[in-house]
Amino acid sequence: MISNPRRTLDRSEKTVLWLATGLLIVVGLLPVLAMIGKSFLVNGKFSLDLYRDFLSPAPYRKLLLFNSVTLAACTATASTLFGVPLGLLLGKTTIPLRGLLATILTTPLLIPPYILATAWHKILGSHGLLALWLGPESGVLTATWLFGLPGCVFVLSSAFAPIVMLFTIVQIRMIDPRLEEAGRLCTRWPATLRAITLPLMLSRLSLPIILVFVLALGEMTVPSLLRYPVLPVESFMQFAAFYNFGAATASAMPLLFICAIILYLDGLMVNDTDRPIRLRNNSVLMIDLQVWGVAAFIVVAGIVVLSVVAPFFALLADVDSPRLYIDAFVSARDSIVRSLAYATAGATVLTLVGFLCSYIVHLRLSPWSRGLDFILLFLFSLPSGVIAIGLITIWNTGATQWIYSTPVIVLFSYLAQYSALPSRLSQSALSNLPPNLIDAAKLAGVSWFSRTWYILLPLVKDALLLSWAASFIFCLRDVGLTLTLHPPGADTLPVWIFTFMPNAPPRLISALCVIAVVITLVPLGLFYRSLRRIQA
């Protein structure tokens, strides 16, 4: 593990890391600071008026905060309870068709949760498909369940559990099989799992749990559709009903404190010193399920049917002709190309900057390393509207039109909001590396670039690939940032879908959602292929 309290830096190392930090501050932090500044101005004068409600919250705001935290906690818990066992089954056992099952289970992550909620509404609504089959009484029952906390948790968990599942699979690959082999010499698999595999893996599961928690905390579209009042709605209301940017920012400030608490808890959970070192992920010691494989397959297939096939069936049921896919593709082809271009460029930049940030945070290269981690997580949790309007405030100037009126501003927004994702994934990989590798090269006089290019990057390349794929997915499915910042006439597919949804034929929207999933599956396929290659 690399856990130097402070290291001396090369000039080139210092320059690059300062550039990465500076970029993040200018692109991510400055716009938010500008918005926070606005929140202290009322009629052009300094005032704490917008924070009065925050400092002494009304009962309704307390309820919103309570609901938000409850929803986030329940979603994170449910995602973990489903994601970890699924990850174990698909990454550690000989369950049949595990690659295919893992890919299918990942698909809900690829589409905006709002569309997933709409699909579930088509099934569980009072006049949904279930009510058609089982009678209106069952429809009333399912609708009562869907509209409220249980429905929100169900939809968001089905959307975010793949994060935990994928991360569990990756963590399994990082466990040194020799440790498990040693365990297997004296005991059976259940005890080996309990005593060796799970403790090694669970200490690193804070990352996906935090991601799911923060994603659910900032989620507004699903609770809004399923009528569960949460805090982000308050921020949105200030934008939408009052056009009050300062108040919108002030109402998002409780998230700052929640993030601080999460980071503190995360610091308590992760203990680098108890993690064995593993340099390459050459093999995984698989559990041979033998006859239980079929039973496990049936269970996982049941989850696949419930969480993926059912909502997609609801979408596909609308598409009554294959011709519709062609029509949908033709009408949205420019947006599809732009989506892929923005997401590719965004994921590439995010992976690079995320890696450099993780390098700073993990090596604790400065006294403010932990602060950088906090900033990244805070930006990740902020409502996209706050970041987007902040970016407009900073970058819509006469001298910076080459940024603001081009897709560069979209890249900036991705960088501002999503850097926590690749940074955290890279940190996870860096924590597996022994510091003496880098230090030995440094002592031998190898430059920082060479050390990074020839030693560090090859060792963390799997994590970088995962970072790229995760960033790509988040950029591709983004609506909030792209909607507010995309250059005129240059929208993306999710924006195209969302702007077409009101009053458009549902079958066209359903066809577009299916296309959105397909175009996102391509990089996942590459990712899966790459994992298979490593496994082979």
Added chain:
Amino acid sequence: MKKRLVLILVVLSVIALYWSLRPAADFVVIYVSHDRIFSEPVLRDFNTDTGIQVRAIYDTEETKGTGVMNRLIAERDHPQADVYWANEPLRTVVLKKKGISAPYRSPNAVDIPDSFKDPHGYWTGFAARARVLLMRNDLKPMPMSIAAYSDARLQNTTVIANPLFGTTTTHAAALFVLWGPDRFRNFMAQVKTNGVKIASSNGESADLIISGEFAFGLVDSDDAVTATEKNTALTIVYPDQGENEIGCLVIPNAVALIKNAPHEQNAKKLIDYLLNKDTERKLAFSGSAQMPLRSGISTPPHVPQINKLKTMRVDYEQMASAIEKIQLLLKDWVEH
């Protein structure tokens, strides 16, 4: 493999950046709050007829149609948009108040009634929706007025979209202006006591009536027309048409020129195009079923001529001022 992948990523990134910096053609930038499915064909026709490329930014239901408004306000110092096509005049009144729009009197708007135009030319209305009651055919008593929301016989059967957003805010502001603060507060309190359900949008209100969960609700006429196509057991009533009644609220689209628009000449051409009679005819025959503000424009059977309706007499400037007064009241009404 790795090098090839890196190369592909770099090439794609460069293409994306190059594409974004390509030289501009003759174009106009418009921000649109009207539903994309109905507005895009009109803008496409403008492109075909004039050769001027239209670069549009559309709004979504998710942001309650205020996403582009926020963007216009945030871009005030360096506007990117040339034209704003609002789905209701109050948004353009806000822009006027904030100094974001500029006056322009289109020659094509001469025959549009003055009540649908800003007196100083900051916005011009065209093609309107009405606020109508959507209800089941068999509902007894059949509501003919928005006062039915406070009718005890219809307790717990009514639905209304969240009045903090969209045209329901506009409607609340109109009632506030028309009735005055006391009567407005009393009415809203009675509506709440009568067990009204608050939906997230007019579309959701219509869906809840289609599904039979609620008996009637106040929605926009385009949502109502779509609902009756989905469920033939529903009826549309234009409320308050009696002699001493207030009439139904009509909400036109509105178009505004943005101050310091980067492409002002093209912007004026586009505004002229939107305000011609043919655009109103197209919007009447489209799924949005909007009423032309001028007489002599053909409409389909389900779209009434505006001169056949008793409409609410309201001043949009006053309504915009009223919104500022009632927002906190409405917020409180929704939350408690």
